[in-house]
Each structure stands twice: as C-alpha cells, then as structure tokens.
Amino acid sequence: MNARDIIIKPIITEESMAALALKKYTFKVAKNANKIEIAKACEEIFGVNVANVNTMNVRGRYRRMGRNEGYKPNWKKAIVTLTENSKTIEFFEGMM
Numbered sequence: 001m002n003a004r005d006i007i008i009k010p011i012i013t014e015e016s017m018a019a020l021a022l023k024k025y026t027f028k029v030a031k032n033a034n035k036i037e038i039a040k041a042c043e044e045i046f047g048v049n050v051a052n053v054n055t056m057n058v059r060g061r062y063r064r065m066g067r068n069e070g071y072k073p074n075w076k077k078a079i080v081t082l083t084e085n086s087k088t089i090e091f092f093e094g095m096m
Contacts, residue, residue, distance in 0.1 A: 001030065001033070001037065003040070003041035003044045003045050004041075004045065005030060006029055006030050006033045006037055006038060006041040007027050007028075007029055007038070007041050007042065007045060007078075008027070008028045008029060008030065009027065009028050010025070010026065010027055010028075010091060010092070011026040011027060011028055011077065013026075019079070020088075020092055022081070023081060023082040023083075023084070023086070023088070024079055024080070024081050024082075025042075025079070025080045025082070025089055025092065026077065026078070026079050026080075027042075027077070027078050027080065028075055028076070028077060028078075029055070029076050029077070029078045030076065031057075031074070031075065031076045033076070033078075034055075035053040035055055035078075038053050038055070038078045038080065039053050039080070042080050046089045046090075046091075047087075048082050048086045048087060048088075048089060049082060049083040049085070049086040050080055050081070050082060050083070050086075051081045051082060051083045051084075051086075052080075052081040053078055053079070053080050053081070054078070054079045054081075055076060055077065055078045055079075056076070056077050057074060057075075057076055057077075058074065058075050058076065058077050059074055060072035060073050060074045060075070
C-alpha cells in the first residue's frame, strides 16, 4: 500500500485539537492498515518521528433522511504520538 492510501484524512475536532499540545495527531486511516504501516506512512508523508500509534475501529452511525434510513460506513481512527524531539506537522500549525 502507498503511504497516501493508508492515511486518508486528518480528524479535526475539539478533542483532537486539545491533544495537539501533547504531540498527538488524529487521522482517519485505511481499515486494513496496522500500527506499523500507519507509523511508517506518517514518517514518510510528514517527515516526523513516531513514538506510538493507537488505533480504534469506529462503528458507523445510524442516519435518516426522510423515509430513507441506514448506517454510515465503519471506519478506522489512529492517534499518532510523536517523539519529544520531533518537529510538529505543518498541516496543524495554525489550528492550535
């Protein structure tokens, strides 16, 4: 898998923005990616040193639009912790 196929997009919420002070970054990742692949993809794309990766599978929520009802798709979330001497990710620079 390509590094860009593993990391799909960043997750920007109040909780994830508060974790930036601890050098923790949250991403939506491919469902079949493991922690080692996610760490290597972050190091390759952003040029940082990864200390730890925590992953979780998020269940899709129930949604309705008028008479139509169904579930959003399931997805995987990764919280990437950087080492203390690592630089920050530029994408998140102005959001803190």
